Amino acid sequence: xxxxxxxxxxxxxxxxxxxxxxxxxxxxxxxxxxxxxxxxxxxxxxxxxxxxxxxxx
Numbered sequence: 001x002x003x004x005x006x007x008x009x010x011x012x013x014x015x016x017x018x019x020x021x022x023x024x025x026x027x028x029x030x031x032x033x034x035x036x037x038x039x040x041x042x043x044x045x046x047x048x049x050x051x052x053x054x055x056x057x
Contacts, residue, residue: 002026003043013038015049030055 003022011020013031020029020038028037029045036052038045 014047
């Protein structure tokens with residue numbers, strides 16, 4: 001089961017408050033402003049700033 005579009009529509013980066021988008025591989029949610037990628041475990045987004053990875057530009 002994938003993350004529903006309704007959930008994706010309301011999720012924002014906890015750091016920047018910018019909407020996040022699903023990564024191309026579907027394994028995370030990425031903030032376009034701070035470039036943090038929040039992982040998805042068992043179809044549940046882990047929206048913890050301390051556990052996010054920052055992607056290089």
